[in-house]
Amino acid sequence: MTEREMPKSGDEGALMKRSRAVLGNSIKAGLMVTVLASGFSAMTYEPASAQGLFQRLFNPENHRKQRERERQDQLREQAAKVKVSAPRYLNYSPDTLKKVSLTPLSEVKPAEIEPADAEATNRQQEAETVVVDSETTSQEPVVLSEFDKARPALKGMSVMALPEIGDALIAYYGEHSQFVWIEDGKVSSKAKSMRNALARADKFALNPQDYFVSLPETDGLDEAARNEALMRFEMKLSAAALSYVLDATRGRVDPNRISQYHDLPRHKVDLAAALAEFTSSSDMGGKLEAHQPQNEHFKKLTGELARLKAEDEEADQIVIAPGTFLKAGKSSPEMKNIVAAVQKNGSDELRAAHAETLAAYDGAELYSPELVDLVKTFQKEAKLTPDGIVGKNTIKAMVGETNAAKIAKVELAMERSRWIPEELGDRKVFINQAAFTATYTSPGEVPLSMRVVVGKKSNQTNFFYDKIEIVEYNPYWGVPYSIIVNEMLPKLAQDPSYLDRAGYEVTTPGGRQISSTAVDWYAVASKQQSINVRQYPGRSNALGEVKILFPNKHHIYMHDTPAKSLFKKDMRAYSHGCIRLHDPKAMAAAVLGKSKDYVTSRISEGRNEQEKVAGDIPVYVSYFTAWPEMDGSIAYYSDVYDRDRYLLKALEKTEAARAKARAS
Numbered sequence: 014m015t016e017r018e019m020p021k022s023g024d025e026g027a028l029m030k031r032s033r034a035v036l037g038n039s040i041k042a043g044l045m046v047t048v049l050a051s052g053f054s055a056m057t058y059e060p061a062s063a064q065g066l067f068q069r070l071f072n073p074e075n076h077r078k079q080r081e082r083e084r085q086d087q088l089r090e091q092a093a094k095v096k097v098s099a100p101r102y103l104n105y106s107p108d109t110l111k112k113v114s115l116t117p118l119s120e121v122k123p124a125e126i127e128p129a130d131a132e133a134t135n136r137q138q139e140a141e142t143v144v145v146d147s148e149t150t151s152q153e154p155v156v157l158s159e160f161d162k163a164r165p166a167l168k169g170m171s172v173m174a175l176p177e178i179g180d181a182l183i184a185y186y187g188e189h190s191q192f193v194w195i196e197d198g199k200v201s202s203k204a205k206s207m208r209n210a211l212a213r214a215d216k217f218a219l220n221p222q223d224y225f226v227s228l229p230e231t232d233g234l235d236e237a238a239r240n241e242a243l244m245r246f247e248m249k250l251s252a253a254a255l256s257y258v259l260d261a262t263r264g265r266v267d268p269n270r271i272s273q274y275h276d277l278p279r280h281k282v283d284l285a286a287a288l289a290e291f292t293s294s295s296d297m298g299g300k301l302e303a304h305q306p307q308n309e310h311f312k313k314l315t316g317e318l319a320r321l322k323a324e325d326e327e328a329d330q331i332v333i334a335p336g337t338f339l340k341a342g343k344s345s346p347e348m349k350n351i352v353a354a355v356q357k358n359g360s361d362e363l364r365a366a367h368a369e370t371l372a373a374y375d376g377a378e379l380y381s382p383e384l385v386d387l388v389k390t391f392q393k394e395a396k397l398t399p400d401g402i403v404g405k406n407t408i409k410a411m412v413g414e415t416n417a418a419k420i421a422k423v424e425l426a427m428e429r430s431r432w433i434p435e436e437l438g439d440r441k442v443f444i445n446q447a448a449f450t451a452t453y454t455s456p457g458e459v460p461l462s463m464r465v466v467v468g469k470k471s472n473q474t475n476f477f478y479d480k481i482e483i484v485e486y487n488p489y490w491g492v493p494y495s496i497i498v499n500e501m502l503p504k505l506a507q508d509p510s511y512l513d514r515a516g517y518e519v520t521t522p523g524g525r526q527i528s529s530t531a532v533d534w535y536a537v538a539s540k541q542q543s544i545n546v547r548q549y550p551g552r553s554n555a556l557g558e559v560k561i562l563f564p565n566k567h568h569i570y571m572h573d574t575p576a577k578s579l580f581k582k583d584m585r586a587y588s589h590g591c592i593r594l595h596d597p598k599a600m601a602a603a604v605l606g607k608s609k610d611y612v613t614s615r616i617s618e619g620r621n622e623q624e625k626v627a628g629d630i631p632v633y634v635s636y637f638t639a640w641p642e643m644d645g646s647i648a649y650y651s652d653v654y655d656r657d658r659y660l661l662k663a664l665e666k667t668e669a670a671r672a673k674a675r676a677s
Contacts, residue, residue: 095502095539097499099472099473099495100272100473102273105266105271105659105663105666106666107667108265108670110173110674112171113172113173113179115172117187118167118187119166119168120164121157121164121190159198160191163240166240166241166245170241173674173675174255174256178255178256179252181284182252185285189292191292193251195246200243204246204250206295206296206297207301208250211253211254211257211301212225214257217261217302217305217315218423218427218428219261222671223256223265223671224256224257226250257304258284258287259282261304261305261431262282263280264431265664266660271660274654276477276566277478279432287304306431308435310640311430313647314427317419317647321419330412331411331412333350333354333408333411333412334347334350337408339380340403341380341401342380343380344379348376348377349376351384351388352384355387355411356371359390366390367386367387367390370386385401386401391407395407395410397583398583414649419649421657423639423647425638426638426640428664429635429660433478434478434631437631438629439456440455440628440630441453441454441630441632442481442632444465444571444592444634445636446467446476446635446636446653447638447650447651447652447654448650449464449465451465451594453600460643461600464585465571466576466586467588467593468586469586474569475567475590476634476635476636477565477634478633479631481561481604481632482563482625482626483625484559484560484604484626485560485562485624486558486616486621486622486623487559487618488554488556488560488621491546495589496589497544498537509530511529512529516548516549516553517547517548518548519545519546520545521544522543554575557573557597558573558597559572559573559598560573561594567590569590571593571597572591572592572594572597573593584653586653592634598616604626605627606628638656
């Protein structure tokens with residue numbers, strides 16, 4: 014603009030006003046065009062509303078909020094797709110029997126040939142086959158054993174056996190040149206004793222058919238055929254005896270192939286040594302039974318199995334109509350069956366305490382106060398809530414298991430007993446998930462037993478054992494990855510600050526604390542980013558005031574809980590897999606060897622601290638639907654996780670595979 018064109022100073026204000034007016038009209042026109050193009054032609058805008066729309070379109074804060082809304086929408090969509098799967102049950106694959114070739118045993122090796130003294134040689138020259146050992150410088154004559162003379166029969170022979178049994182046969186007979194089961198060319202008395210002992214395998218919840226070996230037919234056979242028949246019997250009986258030893262020691266089923274909830278190493282068995290034991294003993298029954306677990310609980314289960322099999326099947330089974338539900342003061346035609354069931358299955362102490370009520374009962378249908386007291390006592394004995402209400406759980410306890418169902422549970426308990434160590438230890442904690450109990454035992458002390466809450470069916474507690482190492486006071490709760498993804502992610506999608514407000518600490522792998530709003534939770538869920546989440550100690554902490562650690566890959570431990578009401582329930586499968594203790598202070602005191610007051614004082618200090626547990630205290634996180642009580646009786650429990658069903662299927666597949674191998 015030239016000097017001539019420049020406006021005079023008096024006109025500058027007017028010019029600026031006109032410019033702003035033009036600009037304002039242009040903006041309004043532009044905005045109106047935008048609105049019309051967006052389909053809002055019916056709307057009119059005043060200058061104030063135009064300015065608001067301008068703010069919404071061009072204000073950076075609005076853009077940031079919009080981006081955050083879009084991010085949360087995306088997180089909600091992604092969170093719905095990402096889940097951490099729980100362990101699962103597997104399609105069980107039984108141990109596979111193989112055709113084991115015995116040909117490697119068919120040749121006599123020089124080391125196996127025993128020199129004969131001159132006098133013996135002269136006496137037996139006519140009767141025995143004499144071989145000269147060409148590798149000795151003395152050319153000393155040697156005599157073959159009866160077994161060595163029969164070795165050629167092993168060429169081309171095979172037996173169906175588990176690979177480890179085949180290895181044991183080759184190892185043992187490769188080093189020994191004597192029959193174990195044949196004497197003077199006939200089946201020995203030891204072999205007959207072994208066959209009889211194997212036939213009694215069902216005494217220990219094993220299948221006698223798995224170990225049956227028929228006697229050899231040797232009449233009318235020439236020497237070669239006779240040697241073959243005897244040698245086949247020898248190898249089959251040795252394989253059967255070793256199969257029994259293996260089953261008795263480690264069980265017929267590999268639990269880790271049943272489900273990912275099982276974490277139990279199979280026991281190692283020295284089978285060649287077991288075969289050597291049979292050689293040096295005449296008591297085959299005793300030697301076989303010595304390979305069964307020798308602990309008290311297995312002996313009690315064995316005794317219970319014998320008792321159940323001797324009982325008259327279902328002779329006096331009492332039936333209470335399904336669906337019966339009875340409260341005090343009500344009437345039911347099932348009242349007479351309820352009283353009969355209590356009288357039959359209640360303890361002697363119960364019958365003595367309520368003798369007058371039982372004697373006076375005349376078959377009436379009214380659920381009177383006296384009968385309510387009777388039922389409450391029964392419920393207390395059965396470890397049910399003593400509320401006097403006759404419902405599903407009480408009826409099940411009253412009627413009891415059928416004899417056949419009890420036998421099945423005891424046999425499964427005996428199989429499971431072989432999965433855990435034979436010696437459980439003097440000091441130990443034994444948790445039975447099916448019973449919802451944890452029991453601490455130590456020599457010379459009264460056992461400490463308490464109710465527990467275990468994992469719900471969708472978050473089952475694993476079956477494993479470990480050693481207790483640490484007691485932690487006022488613990489943090491380190492939130493497992495599965496809970497972050499499955500339960501917290503949907504909440505974070507709705508409210509990114511959820512963890513900050515709910516008393517959780519969020520940190521990077523390096524330990525730097527950050528806000529939950531700063532985390533890309535989808536990246537965490539998809540394992541593209543690592544993050545640590547833990548809940549601060551306090552009243553609302555999921556672990557309560559104390560936890561007892563036995564570090565394991567399943568992240569399972571015993572702990573306190575603020576949810577005390579669940580211990581009143583009879584069925585207590587509510588946790589994410591950990592063991593919630595009804596009296597955690599008492600358990601902590603027991604494993605520490607301290608008083609409960611000591612534990613309470615440590616908690617009251619309010620600090621998060623750990624204390625190491627001295628000594629060797631194993632913990633067994635087990636699952637038994639039949640198990641000995643403190644008084645020696647066998648208690649029966651519901652199969653809360655359906656694990657009995659899966660174990661039965663595994664046993665059926667095992668027996669089918671073995672039957673097929675026998676037939677081949």
